[in-house]
Every structure is written in C-alpha cells, then in structure tokens.
Amino acid sequence: MNDKKIDDVNNIGEVLEGGRSGKIVKMNKDVRRPASEWTETVHKVLRLIRGNGFKKVPEPKALDGSGFETVSFIEGEVSNYPLSENARSENALITAAKLLREFHDASRKVLSALDDECCWMLPARKPIEVLCHGDYAPYNVVLNENEAIGIIDFDTLHPGPVIWDVCYAIYRWAPIKNPNNPDSIGDINEQITRAKIFCDAYGLDYESRKMIPSMMVDRLTALVNFMLDQAGEGDEDFESNLSEGHHIAYLNDIEYIKQHEEQIISGIVGGSL
Template sequence: MKQLEGGRTGQIWRNGDTVVRPSGAWTPTVHRFLRHLRRTGFQGAPEPIEISGEGQEVVSYVAGRVCEDLGDPSVGSERMLISAARLLSDFHSASEGFLEVDDEVQTWMLPPREPREIICHGDYAPYNIATVDDEAVGIIDFDTAHPAPHLWDLAYAVYRWAPLSDPANPGVAFSLDEQLRRAQIFCTAYGATAEERRDLPETIRGRLQALVDFMLASAAAGDETFTEDVDAGDARLYLGDITYIGRHRDRLLDALR
C-alpha cells in the first residue's frame, strides 16, 4: 500500500484502485449517501466498498491531482475555479432526495443545519478536489458531510476558493480585489441566486464560527486531530477571517451583484 499525502499522516493509504482510511460513527451513513450519489448518476465521488471491523473504511480511488495551493498556476486558474463551482452545483443536485429515501438511523460528524435541503460536503476546499487537465473532476473525504441548506456549503466553498482570507495570512495567494473577483466568478458558475448572493457574507461568517465552535469543543473533549489544529492556530485564523470578511462585507456584496 502507498501512503497518500495530505492530512492525517500515516492513516490514509492507497491500495491499488482503493483507498483505506479511518472510519467513524458516521461512516455507515456516509456510505449510504455515496451509494445514493451513484444511483443519481454522479460519478465524481468515491464508491463505498466496505467498513472493516478494524476501524477502517475502504472506498474507490478518485483519480486526479489534489493540491490545496491556490498559488499554483493550475489550481488557482480561472478555469479550475469555474469547474470547481460547476462540480459543486452538480453534487448538490445529486445529493437531493437522500434524506427522503434513506430510512435508516443517520449519524453525521457535524450537526445538521436547518433547513435540511441537501447533504452538504462540509469541506469543499481545493485539498478535497481531484483535478485533471486543470479542471475539477472529483470530490474526496466525505467525513464532514451533513444535512444543511445549499448556501451553507456554497459559503464555505467560496471562502476556500476565493479565498476570502486575510492576505496577511500564510499561503494566501490573492489580494482582496482578486478575492472579490473570484468570489463573483464562483457564484456565477455555481448558479447562485440573488438571495444567496445577498446572504453569502454573513453565512460565511456563521459557517466559520460554527467551525471554530466545533473545533474547540472537539479539542476540549480530547480529539487529538482537533487539538493539533487548535494548537497550530487554525481557530485563531478563522476568527481573524470572520473579522476580515465583516470589514469588507459591503465590497463583497457589491462584487457579488
């Protein structure tokens, strides 16, 4: 088996055409959801194979290059941005109906958010997108999938892909002007409504606050992954970006119109 790069070093492995990764209490629900995506014809997600008795899940390998660095000319290109937005839109369409047809007890890592319109991915960021020839073609890591409004997922995606993060933060490749332009491009390619665009800034801020709250609670409960994230300063960064987005809210709204 070959260790895959990215988060959770030493825990995610490729074995031929499959990926072996840690499972959680939510994994059975996620696997049912992944089967639902397949039934709707959406091919851009892993196919669930099994959940072992050793705390691991096995899913199909989603081919493509994964890279979170938007400073990479390929990853940060407008072509990639548009394809990522369209892929998210297709995924949201495919996710509709799962809540109505799934009659088993559902367990999710993240708490559901009302209204429960669809199943959101929960972490639609460049590092969870498989790309081929400068286009987004697949989505990986569905641990954070959970029921919520379309806008809840779109908000986090725009935050990550614009990205709407203070340029003073490490690794932020774009100026505010470019971030605003990219946010508008993403929303247009996704097909965001006028109402969604109007509500986007405050929804992004609410989504980030919910993330911080979840991280801090998980770290306090002894979850090593989130403890490491908090110690690394991730929560402080998100709180800073909440302030950053609030400070530039009016300019963001103007750009989105």
C-alpha cells in the first residue's frame, strides 16, 4: 500500500500509492490528500453517514486553504491490479459486495439532507436511489486479510441508481475484462461465476441483474468520455492515463462485454428472485 517517505512541508509523511502519484500522504493516523471543489460536499456526506452509525468510511478532519484535505486513515490492505491473493479471494468478493450494500443503504438516509448546492465530480444520474461511490474497486476497499472492512477515496461520489454503482463494482471485482487485459482473472465462465457471487452477496434483484452488461457498457463509455474531456482540459493524471492506453483497454473491455452479453445475463440471473 505504501513504499516510500517524503518531507511534507513541516511533517514527515509516508506516501501512499494510488492514482495521484506522490500526492497522498499518511501522517500518523490521518491521510492528507489533494482537495477539489467537490471535497466540501464529500466531507458533508461522510459526516452525515458516520453520524448515522456507518463508520466504515474515513472521518473528515480538515479542509484547509492550501488545496489539501485531511481524513482518518483506515488500517488494512488495498490492492491494485494484478489483485493480491487476499483481494481475489471469494471471501473478499462476498464481503466487498455486502459492504457496498451497507454503504448504499446508509446513503439512502442522507439523500434528503443534500441540495442543489452540492458539488460532485461526476454528474448526478437519475433515478437517484443512493449515493454511488463511483469507483468501488479493490484499490478503494480496505481489507483485513480477506475481509472488506472499509471504503476510501470518495472523490467520485455522486447521486444515482443502484445499478450504476453495482455494475462498475462487478466490472472491477469479477472482473469482467477482456482476457488480453492484464487486470483480467480467468475466462468468461469464471468471471460470470464471480459476478453472480457478487450479485448474490449484494442482494441484487432479478430485473437489475438483466441490466448489468448494458449498464457496464454505458458506465465504461461514460468513463472513457470523462477521461478524454479531462485530458483535453489539461488534467495531468488523465493525460498520463491516456498515454498509457487506459482508454484503449476500456474500449476493448466494452467490446468483450457486448460479445458475451447474453452469456453474462444467463449466468448471473440463474436462481435469483
């Protein structure tokens, strides 16, 4: 999760690996990370959710004028790709799905406290049923060995339908990706088995399961378009993503999902209510 140390102004911090190389620093029991225009809204949501008893998200500590936020650190392991043995385990898959359901249920209770003044990195999507994490991937879910215990990095938080968040989570956790993608696990049959395990653990209904492949395609298309827009506006992180061909991998995964759409639906709806 981390591998080097830097001097951070007047403090010694430990750099955490992630999407913003060298910019996220752990100091004692807190994490200092870049803030954006939506960070104030994210802090508001996290406080509300924690206040209602869901403590498996970071506690907002500070939002200063220097362009950084401070939140509590959740102790444990996160995994990027290729997934660690713990992260690719069936128990991690099951507990990650259950944790996402817990978060969604907790978020329903705070929707009424949000208004048009809220700022989101990603646009709200109707019907608004829950708050979508927006990037519920193994690198944003904290594990204690092979059990999911916490969720981090809420920059992509936004209101939307359950299926919008779940389909992307399945894409990341199954993961349903082209076998040529180095992030992939197994063949389509193993991926579908893992996707069904996730759906079962989450408690996803029959009608929603039938929508998974098409919603995955829509979600990944939206992601590619967002990456292109942000890179076009000069965002260095997204420019780097494009130079590394991330968008090409997503486009290849889109075609792979389309190719296997009927097989995916048949596999994940079997035995569901």
